[in-house]
Amino acid sequence: MLAKRIIPCLDVTGGRVVKGVNFVELRDAGDPVEIAARYNEQGADELTFLDITATSDGRDLILPIVEAVASQVFIPLTVGGGVRTVADVRRLLNAGADKTSFNSAAIANPDVINEASGKYGSQCIVVAIDAKRRSAEAEQVLNAQGQPVGPGWNVFSHGGRKDTGLDALQWAQEMARRGAGEILLTSMDKDGTKSGFDLALTRAVSDAVPVPVIASGGVGTLQHMADGITEGGADAVLAASIFHFGTFTVAQTKQYMAERGISVRL
Amino acid sequence: MNSLTASRTLAVVDYGSGNLRSVWQAASHAALDTEWKVVLTNDAKVIAQAQRLILPGQGAMADCMQELHASGLLETVLQAAQTVPLFGVCVGMQMLLDHSEEGDIDALGLIAGQVKRFELAGRRQADGSRYKIPQMGWNRVNRPQSHAEHPMWAGIADGSWYYFVHSYYADLADPAHCAGETEYGARFASAIARDNLFATQFHPEKSADQGIALYRNFLSWNP
Numbered sequence: 001m002l003a004k005r006i007i008p009c010l011d012v013t014g015g016r017v018v019k020g021v022n023f024v025e026l027r028d029a030g031d032p033v034e035i036a037a038r039y040n041e042q043g044a045d046e047l048t049f050l051d052i053t054a055t056s057d058g059r060d061l062i063l064p065i066v067e068a069v070a071s072q073v074f075i076p077l078t079v080g081g082g083v084r085t086v087a088d089v090r091r092l093l094n095a096g097a098d099k100t101s102f103n104s105a106a107i108a109n110p111d112v113i114n115e116a117s118g119k120y121g122s123q124c125i126v127v128a129i130d131a132k133r134r135s136a137e138a139e140q141v142l143n144a145q146g147q148p149v150g151p152g153w154n155v156f157s158h159g160g161r162k163d164t165g166l167d168a169l170q171w172a173q174e175m176a177r178r179g180a181g182e183i184l185l186t187s188m189d190k191d192g193t194k195s196g197f198d199l200a201l202t203r204a205v206s207d208a209v210p211v212p213v214i215a216s217g218g219v220g221t222l223q224h225m226a227d228g229i230t231e232g233g234a235d236a237v238l239a240a241s242i243f244h245f246g247t248f249t250v251a252q253t254k255q256y257m258a259e260r261g262i263s264v265r266l
Numbered sequence: 267m268n269s270l271t272a273s274r275t276l277a278v279v280d281y282g283s284g285n286l287r288s289v290w291q292a293a294s295h296a297a298l299d300t301e302w303k304v305v306l307t308n309d310a311k312v313i314a315q316a317q318r319l320i321l322p323g324q325g326a327m328a329d330c331m332q333e334l335h336a337s338g339l340l341e342t343v344l345q346a347a348q349t350v351p352l353f354g355v356c357v358g359m360q361m362l363l364d365h366s367e368e369g370d371i372d373a374l375g376l377i378a379g380q381v382k383r384f385e386l387a388g389r390r391q392a393d394g395s396r397y398k399i400p401q402m403g404w405n406r407v408n409r410p411q412s413h414a415e416h417p418m419w420a421g422i423a424d425g426s427w428y429y430f431v432h433s434y435y436a437d438l439a440d441p442a443h444c445a446g447e448t449e450y451g452a453r454f455a456s457a458i459a460r461d462n463l464f465a466t467q468f469h470p471e472k473s474a475d476q477g478i479a480l481y482r483n484f485l486s487w488n489p
Binding site: 003040045074075096121123181207211213229233236263 | 291292401
């Protein structure tokens with residue numbers, strides 16, 4: 001049986017892997033190859049590098065990191081953050097990335113997903129969706145049929161600053177239709193709270209799309225990770241801080257999941 | 267290095283497909299401390315003279331076949347496949363078969379069989395979650411009795427985990443060519459072998475130690 005995946009997420013800025021709490025007090029987390037190798041030894045199923053660099057000048061600095069890690073650690077690598085064009089995909093794949101993750105750029109120009117997956121295959125195109133439960137006010141916004149859209153989740157862009165008005169479920173379906181091979185789903189309501197994934201959101205998206213869904217945002221305990229899979233129906237779970245700060249290792253997470261009957265690679 | 271252990275060449279065939287670099291890197295890693303030189307090449311002469319070949323492939327089968335044709339390397343690869351140990355990876359494995367449903371395209375015809383799309387729509391896995399396509403992630407590879415002792419599996423535990431990303435699978439005409447089986451909705455051939463040919467649907471270059479071990483075995487395999 002296909003194993004559920006555990007994916008540590010590493011933040012990268014200025015060519016270094018960093019760790020911080022809510023983007024403040026970023027601290028150097030050490031050598032990217034060493035960190036990647038450590039997660040690999042713990043049994044990480046994939047690694048995701050998120051480029052949090054604000055300027056496009058700094059962005060290319062992630063390429064040497066991807067190159068260095070890809071030459072030493074032989075598990076799948078995903079790169080997200082600032083991926084905008086088909087040319088960005090090419091450069092990241094050339095550097096050794098296996099998948100690239102689009103977010104705001106897919107909202108600004110959905111065709112880029114058709115183009116990128118058409119050229120390099122769906123297997124290397126991930127679409128990241130930052131979703132937030134609609135406010136009472138947003139539920140009253142009228143849809144194309146003139147009816148209030150009602151409860152659900154909206155997609156936010158630009159690092160969660162801008163409400164696009166798009167419905168998360170419909171957006172996930174459209175992205176899969178356009179060629180996304182995977183959806184990385186982050187709950188903005190839960191992100192950073194350590195209170196667990198938004199399980200209703202995860203379940204709704206996971207049931208709505210034919211492609212794998214990675215749950216992200218809100219993990220504080222091992223129970224949360226397991227719930228993302230058993231309750232949320234996710235194919236993979238992604239977490240950053242609980243691994244970076246050594247709260248739990250990937251191996252402990254997998255052990256916990258295995259004890260609860262979840263298929264994991266041990 | 268003395269003349270008795272003159273360097274030998276493993277050529278990763280560069281016909282323009284996607285995951286060449288990771289295949290080359292992982293195979294190079296496997297070749298550390300051996301007499302093998304691993305080259306990524308589109309030079310027909312180098313490919314014709316190499317003692318081992320890896321045929322990678324990623325993305326759509328039709329694109330891969332088209333690129334292999336366009337590269338002018340098709341005949342060289344077919345010629346080499348008659349005698350030299352050849353390792354097909356992912357679409358590089360699918361291309362060894364007769365035909366693919368994906369794009370309704372004829373393939374190399376080196377191993378009898380068809381490439382078919384997973385038909386899993388609406389079906390649920392044992393844990394209640396729906397089957398997703400592509401199959402993306404780690405799954406187990408079990409060896410049929412007939413290939414339990416295949417030299418490519420030396421030192422690798424039966425049922426080891428490998429990394430898969432695919433929507434199509436090999437439906438072999440002759441089960442004797444199945445060297446490894448994986449369960450995803452149904453059992454399918456995740457590794458195939460015939461004489462000097464070995465190929466995997468999964469990506470050894472992304473399968474950590476068990477993948478490197480497979481590439482290392484390929485260097486010492488003498489079919």
